Amino acid sequence: MRYPLFGIGQTSKSVxxxxxxxxxxxxxxxxxxxxxxxxxxxxxxxxxxxxxGDSPVRGGMELGDYNYVVHRGTLxxxxxxxxxxxxxxxxxxxxxxxxxxxxxxxxxxxxxxxYTYNTTTNxxxxxxxxxxxPAQTNTWIDGYFITDQRGxxxxxxxxxxxxxxxxxxxxxxxxASAEANPDKIVRVYNDNRELVLFGDVTTEFHSNSGALDLPxxxxxxxxxxxxAVNSVAKMNGSIIYLGRNRMGKTQVLVLNGYTPQEVxxxxxxNTFDSYGDISNASGYSYMLGGHPMYVLNFPTVGKSWLYDxxxxxxxxxxxxxxxxxxxxxxxxxxxxVSKVLVYDYSNGNIYTINANTYTDNGAPIVREMSSRHIFxxxxxxxxxxxxxxxxGVGLVNGQGSNPQxxxxxxxxxxxxxxxxxxxxxxxxxxYIARVIWNRLGAARDFVVTARITDPVxxxxxxxxxxxx
Numbered sequence: 001m002r003y004p005l006f007g008i009g010q011t012s013k014s015v016x017x018x019x020x021x022x023x024x025x026x027x028x029x030x031x032x033x034x035x036x037x038x039x040x041x042x043x044x045x046x047x048x049x050x051x052x053g054d055s056p057v058r059g060g061m062e063l064g065d066y067n068y069v070v071h072r073g074t075l076x077x078x079x080x081x082x083x084x085x086x087x088x089x090x091x092x093x094x095x096x097x098x099x100x101x102x103x104x105x106x107x108x109x110x111x112x113x114x115y116t117y118n119t120t121t122n123x124x125x126x127x128x129x130x131x132x133x134p135a136q137t138n139t140w141i142d143g144y145f146i147t148d149q150r151g152x153x154x155x156x157x158x159x160x161x162x163x164x165x166x167x168x169x170x171x172x173x174x175x176a177s178a179e180a181n182p183d184k185i186v187r188v189y190n191d192n193r194e195l196v197l198f199g200d201v202t203t204e205f206h207s208n209s210g211a212l213d214l215p216x217x218x219x220x221x222x223x224x225x226x227x228a229v230n231s232v233a234k235m236n237g238s239i240i241y242l243g244r245n246r247m248g249k250t251q252v253l254v255l256n257g258y259t260p261q262e263v264x265x266x267x268x269x270n271t272f273d274s275y276g277d278i279s280n281a282s283g284y285s286y287m288l289g290g291h292p293m294y295v296l297n298f299p300t301v302g303k304s305w306l307y308d309x310x311x312x313x314x315x316x317x318x319x320x321x322x323x324x325x326x327x328x329x330x331x332x333x334x335x336x337v338s339k340v341l342v343y344d345y346s347n348g349n350i351y352t353i354n355a356n357t358y359t360d361n362g363a364p365i366v367r368e369m370s371s372r373h374i375f376x377x378x379x380x381x382x383x384x385x386x387x388x389x390x391x392g393v394g395l396v397n398g399q400g401s402n403p404q405x406x407x408x409x410x411x412x413x414x415x416x417x418x419x420x421x422x423x424x425x426x427x428x429x430x431y432i433a434r435v436i437w438n439r440l441g442a443a444r445d446f447v448v449t450a451r452i453t454d455p456v457x458x459x460x461x462x463x464x465x466x467x468x
Contacts, residue, residue: 088124
């Protein structure tokens with residue numbers, strides 16, 4: 001009897017229920033089925049673009065032909081050759097910053113102070129207007145710089161937002177509140193010219209009324225708040241973020257108009273709930289060959305996940321042989337080089353995403369896939385396991401010149417798998433190589449895990465077991 005091994009699920013509360021998982025792999029459904037309906041591909045690697053040293057970059061965005069980044073207390077202007085020019089000095093040196101622009105002027109807020117940089121005059125200015133309230137987030141919409149008031153020492157102002165036409169001067173009267181619920185504003189955000197006010201447990205949507213005294217008026221309210229201020233990203237024309245409702249339920253949501261759609265299933269949500277403090281989670285999105293991807297990091301536990309908007313499936317992400325937190329913390333596009341820039345969470349490195357790179361800046365990428373349970377009330381001999389993979393992908397020399405696939409079989413329901421078995425993935429040009437293991441003992445309930453650590457292209461077309 002032949003059984004397919006790999007499915008599309010993820011391990012959750014009990015490995016006895018499901019042991020399926022994927023790490024640094026994403027799935028693609030084949031429309032016109034050939035050899036298989038579902039293919040697993042290796043996630044892209046990271047190439048170093050430039051580095052600002054040991055401490056992480058605090059924020060980044062593109063404007064015109066340049067990418068602007070804040071590192072420690074400096075605003076840097078970076079060109080397509082990664083040459084950086086100092087454009088101004090901040091009064092703080094640590095913590096994330098929020099950056100927005102009106103096409104000419106960049107506004108930066110860091111929770112304590114605010115700054116502007118005019119890209120035409122090259123003038124960097126600290127906001128000193130007495131009516132400016134420190135903010136942790138900002139956005140630009142319809143001629144206004146919008147800032148929250150979360151940096152105020154007066155917590156009664158945390159439910160307000162302010163606006164300015166130039167990002168530098170503020171009126172004492174130019175503020176409004178998210179009043180549908182007494183929760184505080186966590187983040188301000190622009191979605192298709194609509195002001196989104198994320199609160200702790202609710203979210204309000206305000207549109208421009210054209211009035212001078214109160215330009216934005218509420219259009220809708222939803223009973224979901226923002227669980228992590230840095231988890232918000234644009235994906236495929238919608239907003240995706242880590243949300244929380246009044247019952248304390250945490251889910252990854254995609255906004256469809258004013259309707260939040262849950263895209264983290266029960267297994268994924270249970271996993272997130274086990275992480276404890278998730279308020280420092282960070283997320284970003286990018287497009288990979290027709291797959292809108294969302295990366296979500298949980299620094300408290302050092303875990304990272306990848307959501308594929310085209311298949312609605314989740315995979316684990318990691319970097320290095322220890323499978324620690326994925327290097328990418330946040331990202332932005334840099335159109336001049338036609339790349340997505342990814343910022344390291346632990347140092348000042350900035351990377352570009354490359355589907356043809358098979359390391360994360362030289363660090364190994366562990367590709368791992370665990371199967372569904374193969375079980376019966378009786379013991380059966382495991383005659384053969386066959387992985388149909390793209391073979392002959394070995395490198396010319398060095399690590400990966402003779403790439404290997406490691407196989408582990410758990411015969412106690414997915415709990416332990418002490419023995420490793422190896423099969424060759426095929427040296428360069430060995431396209432007829434087969435990844436097969438024979439005579440693997442007997443079991444009543446077993447789980448198979450395949451693992452590749454060599455820096456080579458990984459494509460898993462299918463996997464089967466022959467039971468005797």
